[in-house]
Amino acid sequence: MQSIATADTKLNNALYNQMITEIRCMVCQNQNIAESEAPLAIDLRNKVREMVDEGKDEDYIKKYMSERYSDFILYEPSFSPRNLILWIGPFLFLAIISYYFFRRSFKK
Secondary structure, three states: OHHHHHHHHHHHHHHHHHHHHHEEOOOOOOOEOOOOOOHHHHHHHHHHHHHHHOOOOHHHHHHHHHHHHOHHHEOOOOOOHHHHHHHHHHHHHHHHHHHHHHHHHHHO
16 A cells, blocks of 8 residues: 555656646746746745645646746647647748748749
8 A cells, every 4th residue: 555655656746846847937037936946936836736736637737827827837838729820820931931932933
């Protein structure tokens, strides 16, 4: 029975460590909450620990954080209709520029 509890603790610690490196500190510039010592980062680490100990999964924790602090808090925001242009924009821009140069080269 103790080995099951130890395995659960190791999984919880792994999830906790993963999550605190994937969540951005909203106070510090480009630091995750694992690296930051800002009071908000400490509170967020405690909240992540609490949710992990309650058995919440990665998706739940990310959704919880993004609902409260916007998608900016996640280093890898989810794909949604709201941010569709951010995901396809670079490819669309490249296609338009390529088409422009292709048409221009054949006009001469």
